[in-house]
Amino acid sequence: MILPDSERDSLILIVDDNVPSIEILSALLKDLGDIIVATSGADAIKLAEEHQPDLILLDQEMPGMDGYETCRALKANDETRHCAIIFVTAHAGEDLEVDAFAAGAVDFIAKPFNAPVVIARVNTHLVLKRNRDALQQLADRDGLTGVYNRRYLDTQLTTEIRRHHRQGQSLGFAMVDIDFFKAYNDGYGHLAGDDCLRRFAQRLSGMLRRPGELVARYGGEEFAIVIPHLSVDSAEGFAQWVCQGVRDMALPHAFSDIHSHLTASVGLAVGVPPNGMSARELTSFADAALYEAKSNGRNTTVVNRFDRQVNE
Structure with missing residues (x-):
């Protein structure tokens, strides 16, 4: 970072x-x-x-x-x-x-x-x-969590898409959603919910290792991670590492339908951006992967190779 x-x-x-x-x-x-x-x-x-x-x-x-x-x-x-x-x-x-x-x-x-x-x-x-x-x-910065906000994310993602297209390098973009956050917020109260969001954002930020990686709050309980130069072969491992990192927080969640502690679902889009790709288009690929992860029972990951789909 x-x-x-x-x-x-x-x-x-x-x-x-x-x-x-x-x-x-x-x-x-x-x-x-x-x-x-x-x-x-x-x-x-x-x-x-x-x-x-x-x-x-x-x-x-x-x-x-x-x-x-x-x-x-x-x-x-x-x-x-x-x-x-x-x-x-x-x-x-x-x-x-x-x-x-x-x-x-x-x-x-x-x-x-x-x-x-x-x-x-x-x-x-x-x-x-x-x-x-x-x-x-x-x-x-997002006022509650301290990580980057949506506006900055859109600007930076556009820059990274252009840079990775120019360099012919693979770019990773992950959407991370706290599982059953509404139930957490309702069960423990809004102050505890805000604290959960802050701790979750800090956890994701603390997992960044390489220059250019960033975490942003996308909205509500959804967060995004930009991962420059993430190879296709490493994408699944990265997504699982994020998922495990959330579980390792060991934050109790008595109102979850799937686990006694806080978990997250991760949808990750990866590939070499084609010419003219927008931040909105890349986000849609990550969002589709996230939707699939949540449909598969949550607390899991799905990787979406967007370069294959664009070129088909």
Whole structure:
């Protein structure tokens, strides 16, 4: 799971075709965060997609893909559009500044470098980025359980579908439903029901192991798990592991028709997303698997190979 900005060092991407400039900036900024570098616009986009830096220092003039084109591409990309970009330039002028801001930049650093100014500008934008991310974290979270909410899930799932299609990689998406939650809520009371939802969400979140995995509250007692790069061969094992993890909570459920403790049903959709697949379409495959798991008596799992069905 990717750590929030408050729990990791800031990451700065320096993009310049001039190696001495990269070395100077790296030396100046080494105490402000971790640094990665690229010497072309195309490489910068690849690195930004992979690492999602907090701040990008982008040279205005580069051969081939220049700074403006690179900046526009980064801002048009769902995976990199939230990165703050500062242009690094040896030129000045109102037209250049207007063009840079129009492309999506937030500030400028002039060459030759003035060390105190460079450090101050970069530090200011890193602080602003952390503050924006903190506010966004609050907006993206479910108020009761603390896991991601439905709105964030839809956005992230769309991004992962596009990324996995582009990379030709298999993506897993699971829907997890607490069995007989209404009976639990009615039997123990709403306060206990809310506590059950919180503990359930914490359990699912605690089971995440790999970068990019996330848990979201889909609605009511339904939760969703996004599992990047989940292979078809591993899907059934993952779904059963989640199901067992819920049982291991050993949370009493005297009002369940099937078990003395809390259980869950899991429907998991897996495969390589086809071109143009939407988050809604992928959700429908996971939802169909969940419906089948509940029809099979609950406290069980069903895996749905959506790539086979799409291609038939």
